[in-house]
Amino acid sequence: MRKLLVFAFVSLISISAMAQQVDLRKKITVSGTAETEVTPDIIYLSISLKEYLKDGNSKKKVEITDLEKQLYNAIQTAGIAKENLMINSLSSFNTAPEKKKNPDFLVSKQYRLKVTDLNKWNEIIGSVDPKGVAYTNVDSYDYSKIETLKKELKIKALQAAKAKATYLVEALGNQLGSVIDIQEQSNENYPVYRASGMMMKSAMAEDSSAGAPEIDFKKIKLSYVMNTVFEIK
Numbered sequence: 001m002r003k004l005l006v007f008a009f010v011s012l013i014s015i016s017a018m019a020q021q022v023d024l025r026k027k028i029t030v031s032g033t034a035e036t037e038v039t040p041d042i043i044y045l046s047i048s049l050k051e052y053l054k055d056g057n058s059k060k061k062v063e064i065t066d067l068e069k070q071l072y073n074a075i076q077t078a079g080i081a082k083e084n085l086m087i088n089s090l091s092s093f094n095t096a097p098e099k100k101k102n103p104d105f106l107v108s109k110q111y112r113l114k115v116t117d118l119n120k121w122n123e124i125i126g127s128v129d130p131k132g133v134a135y136t137n138v139d140s141y142d143y144s145k146i147e148t149l150k151k152e153l154k155i156k157a158l159q160a161a162k163a164k165a166t167y168l169v170e171a172l173g174n175q176l177g178s179v180i181d182i183q184e185q186s187n188e189n190y191p192v193y194r195a196s197g198m199m200m201k202s203a204m205a206e207d208s209s210a211g212a213p214e215i216d217f218k219k220i221k222l223s224y225v226m227n228t229v230f231e232i233k
Contacts, residue, residue, distance in 0.1 A: 032159065184226060
């Protein structure tokens with residue numbers, strides 16, 4: 001009997017403790033959204049230059065050094081720092097013996113260029129012998145003030161949630177209390193770039209008068225949702 005009483009007493013204490021943990025406050029749960037679109041202002045481009053034979057004659061080869069000079073000069077003319085151009089790979093590394101054995105051996109180099117203005121990129125690629133351009137494409141892109149923009153959007157989304165909760169609660173004759181819970185939900189969308197003529201192995205090689213490739217970027221879309229819980233006074 002004594003054990004039964006002790007068990008009942010312990011059970012009563014447990015039930016009382018659970019009751020104290022139940023949040024009996026009146027609450028409202030709302031979500032706020034903020035979104036925007038920005039145009040990328042940092043773009044990394046891949047450029048591949050390759051030697052070629054004029055009229056198929058190995059004695060009239062356009063050397064990689066000539067093509068490289070054209071690229072460097074074009075970059076300087078465009079006002080881009082030389083540090084923005086890096087060599088990605090060199091297919092002719094340690095191939096000097098191959099060049100001696102095969103006069104038709106063609107060297108190629110791949111570069112990575114950082115630009116902030118696509119108009120300058122058009123000027124650059126238009127100044128390089130089109131037959132020496134194997135291909136160009138976009139490696140990646142970004143927005144220089146992306147972190148600041150994310151912070152601003154999260155704040156706006158949170159403010160939107162509070163504004164919504166306020167007018168809903170006041171419509172019922174109550175007042176909005178302090179926030180109880182905040183949860184962030186992001187929907188960052190970095191779309192795949194859209195480029196016309198980005199992989200241009202043959203079109204520019206066949207027509208030396210071809211214009212520079214036209215690059216059209218989709219904007220970066222950022223969207224944030226803040227899920228909030230407010231107390232109702």
